Amino acid sequence: MAVGLALAFMAPVQAAESYQLGLSLAITGPTSDAGNPYSKGVEDYMRLVNETGILGDAKVDCPIRDDMYETAVTKRNFEDFLDQGMVLFLSYATGANLALANDFTEVEIPVIPASFHKGIADASNYIFLPIASYSHQYVGLGEFVAKNHKGGGVPKVAAFIHPSAFGRAPLEDFKTAVAAGLKLEIVEVVEHGKDLDNSALLKRLASKGVQYVLCQTIQSPVVTLINDSQRLGMTAKSFGEEGKLTFLGAHYTGGNDLIALAGSAAEGFYWTTSYRLTSEKGPWTDWQLELAKKYGRDDKTANSHNYTNGIMAAQVAVETIRRTREAGKEINSASLFETLNQMNGDKSYEPLTTVGPVNYSDTDRMGVDTLQLYVVKNGVFRAEGEPFKPEFLK
Template sequence: MARFAKYLGGAALLAGAAFAWTTTASADTIKIGASLAVTGPASFLGDPEAKTLEMYVAKINEAGGVNGKQLELVVYDDSADANKARTFATRLVEDDEVVAVVGGSTTGTTMAMIPVFEDAGIPFISLAGAVVIIDPVKEFTFKTPHTDKMACEKIFEDLKARSLTKVGLISGTGGFGKSMREQCVSVTGDYGIEIVADETYGPGDSDMTPQLTNIKNAAGLQAVVNPGFGQGPAIVTRNYKQLGIEVPLYQSHGVASKSFIELAGDAAEGVRLPASALLVADKLPDSDPQKAVVAGYKTAYEEATGQPVSTFGGHAYDGLMILVDAMKRAGSEDPKAIRDEIEKTTGFMGTAGVVNMTADDHLGLDLTAFRMLEIKSGDWTLVE
């Protein structure tokens, strides 16, 4: 079993609550790194990601490691602070000398780290959502979650199937919310969607009633889409019910965890969102080719942590397994050789779906990887 050591020191101590830990098994190891939002406002992302990486690195090491060596995982907690993330990215490269990185809980921290890893030639598999991470394609940067653009397209597909075309937007102004809003606006013409109201809210806002009132009064309103993550969407959902808005409300995959339902309470009833099959693992038919993977991860995570599974930990699982598979195929610890094999990933069944990467696609997922879910009686259900 890997040995877990926590430490505070140097710049990490000066940064405040930032800290790092490593999992090591022997002196003869392969170092991989992560900078995650383990604490702070995006801890609902980073905490399950960190737990997943720790758990599966231990499992991999128990099974013999990679290419005859044990993995050593170095994790920094950036608390979703882009400046801290960039500092930790530099430390992972210069001090820790990692050969690859799986991490970046948010779009903001990911974008801050990308130049560091690209300059150093270190493969980086991000766990954040915005399409700008991999579009345009960057040589050493990949990602595992579905993009914000894909989320817009999946939502608009569902709206079109329901003959709902006049939509109001209420978006967070953070990196993910801003990016997804832009992506939604950019693809409206492909689905015949008309934006009849367009409102935003800041990360510290605790009442979105004024914005939602404006949306409620928009002429012809038929549905509302909320690009965002964190507590903001839960507040939007509660205010939505308080105002008695009766048209359908759609959230993004940025709220695909049980904590959103808990924060939104009864107001979450009927909310729809695109997400991976992981949230409905136990509801998938046995014939579903993804069931074994998502059910296996869900069981392992919940037994190990005592916490409900979220898609965010699943993104870390996918990233780690894609990396490990690439390292095995490369038979090398050379970052460039590992990068080349990550880019050749095909037919990989992950918690997000089937991954087929190419030189022009450093995500490798299509819309079939998304499932449309609806919250009913405090739980996720599949929309048929």
């Protein structure tokens, strides 16, 4: 028996494998209203993976650090994670991804960001956008306008954008799509400030015959814009109503927060994203609400599209690890990069959090190509039509 015990203690302990990831994002500071539920989505899904054995006996360790939307802090977090042996990085803001793109390339680590700026994937081949880029979202909205425009002539649109790289991200592609035949006239590009009253802007746009306002920004500026439009009686009661303004927006302009902030002024706001929403009941949304309940999240978090956003990024990361393990390969940055590049065709990934499958390849850095249009009806975002892919931007 003594010999047995001695052997037991001497035998190498086969510890369960643990794979190191890392998430750096704005839990406080600017855009933390999006970052906070996003972080909870990642956290909850990683807990689920470890508790239910989605990776068998292996575990995932994904520390989450607040970078306060400051690139310098993101860089420090990234380097700390690297020191801990991180094999895949979950990043956040457009600016930080642009700034760290060379670092990602240099250390050859795959990155899944929360930003959907096409330019960050161009800046580093190691950045894998989870869903359709801002450019695709914006051009998709433009195509919807062109197809459904009421009244004669070419529809006149104004771009209402955030004064940053994030806001300007889709403009060039949008202009290229118009030049390539997308039947729209871009009357004006407005980089908004912190306006308390948009009367002048709205009246000016109306005087130029603008009928559609396409927003690429965060929720707060859109809230004051649509509130003022409602006050001035300028909001279209139905899509494209002549002489009125119809508002549309990309991923970070919409969601339940927009409705919470704008109230009745949000009615008729058109919004596109690649994510499914809990306002559209189905097996997936039930699963998301169960997950949120399991980990004690409040209703606001459970129903946030940015919670879904975080879950989906975590799903892609975990699925990449699972497939790499299944192929019998060692888990490291290089093998995960290879697996991500093979995630296409019959190997595409259906996370169900999105309206289409995730596809990556050596030349494709955009996960979900499809978009869903939603519109606010009776205080809730409802799906409008079927998922689509923009035709003017491949």
